[in-house]
Amino acid sequence: MTPALSITGLEKTYGNGFQALKGIDLEVAQGEFFALLGPNGAGKSTTIGIISSLVAKTAGKVSVHGIDIDEDFPGAKKFLGIVPQEFNFNVFEKVEDILVQQAGFYGIPLKTARERTDHFLDRLGLAEKRNVTARMLSGGMKRRLMIARALIHQPKLLILDEPTAGVDIEMRRSMYDFLREINAAGTTIILTTHYLEEAEALCRNMAIINHGKIVTNTSIRELLRDLTKESFVLDCLAPLPELISVTDFNVIKRDEHTIEVQIEKGQDLAQAFDGLREQGVKVLSMRNESNRLEQVFVNVLEQNA
Amino acid sequence: MNAYEQYIAFMTLVRKEIRRYLRIWTQTLLPSAITMSLYYLIFGNLIGSRIGEMGGRSYMEFVVPGLIMMAIVTNSYSNVVSSFFGAKFNNSVEELLVSPVPNYIILWGYIIGGVSRGILVAVIVTSVSLFFTSLDIYNLLIVVAVVTLTSILFALCGFINAVYANSFDDISIVPTFVLTPLTYLGGVFYSLDLLPEFWANVSRANPLVYVVNAFRYGVLGVSDVNIAFAFAMIGGFTVIAYAYCMHLLRTGKRLRS
Numbered sequence: 001m002t003p004a005l006s007i008t009g010l011e012k013t014y015g016n017g018f019q020a021l022k023g024i025d026l027e028v029a030q031g032e033f034f035a036l037l038g039p040n041g042a043g044k045s046t047t048i049g050i051i052s053s054l055v056a057k058t059a060g061k062v063s064v065h066g067i068d069i070d071e072d073f074p075g076a077k078k079f080l081g082i083v084p085q086e087f088n089f090n091v092f093e094k095v096e097d098i099l100v101q102q103a104g105f106y107g108i109p110l111k112t113a114r115e116r117t118d119h120f121l122d123r124l125g126l127a128e129k130r131n132v133t134a135r136m137l138s139g140g141m142k143r144r145l146m147i148a149r150a151l152i153h154q155p156k157l158l159i160l161d162e163p164t165a166g167v168d169i170e171m172r173r174s175m176y177d178f179l180r181e182i183n184a185a186g187t188t189i190i191l192t193t194h195y196l197e198e199a200e201a202l203c204r205n206m207a208i209i210n211h212g213k214i215v216t217n218t219s220i221r222e223l224l225r226d227l228t229k230e231s232f233v234l235d236c237l238a239p240l241p242e243l244i245s246v247t248d249f250n251v252i253k254r255d256e257h258t259i260e261v262q263i264e265k266g267q268d269l270a271q272a273f274d275g276l277r278e279q280g281v282k283v284l285s286m287r288n289e290s291n292r293l294e295q296v297f298v299n300v301l302e303q304n305a
Numbered sequence: 306m307n308a309y310e311q312y313i314a315f316m317t318l319v320r321k322e323i324r325r326y327l328r329i330w331t332q333t334l335l336p337s338a339i340t341m342s343l344y345y346l347i348f349g350n351l352i353g354s355r356i357g358e359m360g361g362r363s364y365m366e367f368v369v370p371g372l373i374m375m376a377i378v379t380n381s382y383s384n385v386v387s388s389f390f391g392a393k394f395n396n397s398v399e400e401l402l403v404s405p406v407p408n409y410i411i412l413w414g415y416i417i418g419g420v421s422r423g424i425l426v427a428v429i430v431t432s433v434s435l436f437f438t439s440l441d442i443y444n445l446l447i448v449v450a451v452v453t454l455t456s457i458l459f460a461l462c463g464f465i466n467a468v469y470a471n472s473f474d475d476i477s478i479v480p481t482f483v484l485t486p487l488t489y490l491g492g493v494f495y496s497l498d499l500l501p502e503f504w505a506n507v508s509r510a511n512p513l514v515y516v517v518n519a520f521r522y523g524v525l526g527v528s529d530v531n532i533a534f535a536f537a538m539i540g541g542f543t544v545i546a547y548a549y550c551m552h553l554l555r556t557g558k559r560l561r562s
Binding site for chain 2: 014080105
């Protein structure tokens with residue numbers, strides 16, 4: 001099957017000589033929910049800028065659903081919906097007008113544009129704000145407006161550049177549900193985010209970009225499998241004994257009710273629990289010391305620094 | 306995009322542009338009506354009555370076509386420069402740039418926005434002028450052609466200014482320091498015949514001279530310059546400006562990184 005996005009040898013050097021991309025190869029299959037991760041300035045937004053035509057590439061090939069952007073960029077753009085990091089609509093226009101106009105720019109007749117506008121305003125909880133000027137919307141509503149705008153021409157590939165930045169938890173969760181729903185309906189989604197738990201919750205595959213190069217491109221499951229060490233924080237019922245240790249495990253007492261257990265790859269967590277139980281420790285709850293994907297992310301970046 | 310889709314995109318952009326200037330009509334339509342009324346009253350009526358004839362017509366008759374053309378030039382220019390720079394400033398221009406709309410549709414969308422405002426203001430100031438003088442159109446075809454070509458030309462100039470502008474100051478520099486002086490020195494208020502030969506020849510390097518005189522010829526049948534040459538100049542400038550605007554859009558200069 002033709003990939004939703006295919007990038008080969010993509011390079012970008014800006015006018016000031018800064019090389020933002022140093023030969024990126026990336027392929028995202030149709031139907032994917034794909035995470036493109038990387039620290040600030042790694043090249044994520046430049047890559048998205050090139051795909052959306054806002055940045056001119058220096059070298060390389062980009063195809064959207066098999067259409068080479070050098071040969072037929074307008075054709076490729078029809079498949080593409082972009083939700084940028086920064087708000088980029090006219091804040092003095094009405095919410096409804098922003099969507100109807102965007103539909104018009106894709107050649108969608110007014111009647112259909114209005115029907116789709118109604119649909120997406122309703123689905124994204126903006127129906128009551130349709131006649132409000134965009135500047136009156138909250139930050140979360142503005143993000144949802146940009147998602148609605150990106151979907152108005154029913155693209156097959158949706159690229160979201162940090163769509164939940166500054167969005168509260170409740171709103172973020174409803175946004176996740178919506179994105180899962182459209183992904184299940186067949187829209188390929190590429191997500192860049194700094195919330196790694198977001199990528200872990202939503203995406204199957206991911207690539208990490210650093211210093212303009214793809215340093216990892218694999219499934220999230222595979223990546224987590226490579227995690228060699230994990231730390232768990234255990235909240236305990238009774239005050240802990242003065243000295244506490246479990247054979248083969250590194251156990252650190254944090255305070256009277258909390259211990260940290262470090263587990264190497266291949267070790268059985270149940271053994272650690274057995275050891276603690278023998279010392280009369282009753283565990284109330286357990287959580288990861290940090291997000292597992294975050295640990296992998298940091299490891300990968302350190303290896304490729 | 307097929308032809309029908311391009312038509313929809315074009316009409317969307319035109320509607321958006323017209324809606325914009327109608328929404329803020331107190332800033333876009335009203336000022337010209339007030340300013341021109343004052344010009345008619347002060348220059349045409351009060352001072353003009355003491356000046357007597359110019360170009361074989363009463364001073365009021367002579368000055369009205371130039372003032373109408375001044376309103377067209379200013380409005381078609383400022384509509385595009387403020388709208389397109391505003392879109393650049395708030396990044397909403399990206400809505401257009403990421404869509405499959407061809408460059409020429411983008412350009413014509415803005416041109417028609419500017420032309421429509423120029424013509425609407427022309428209708429308003431012409432209507433106001435009828436309180437001060439009567440206008441018998443000498444050649445309607447020339448009037449329509451000059452108005453259309455001129456508003457296209459200055460809409461294109463506004464587009465170029467908007468592309469290069471980095472701040473709102475930059476979009477007022479050209480109208481203030483270039484457009485207004487050229488308009489005032491373009492024969493709106495006087496005939497070139499009044500100038501010494503040297504300055505009359507210098508004035509002929511001013512494109513506004515051809516615009517004002519071609520329009521005055523269409524309205525009164527009076528002109529300081531050859532009408533065919535005036536059309537050639539306006540047409541030539543329009544073609545050059547259009548080609549340059551398309552070049553800016555094609556290369557993405559100051560629009561894409």
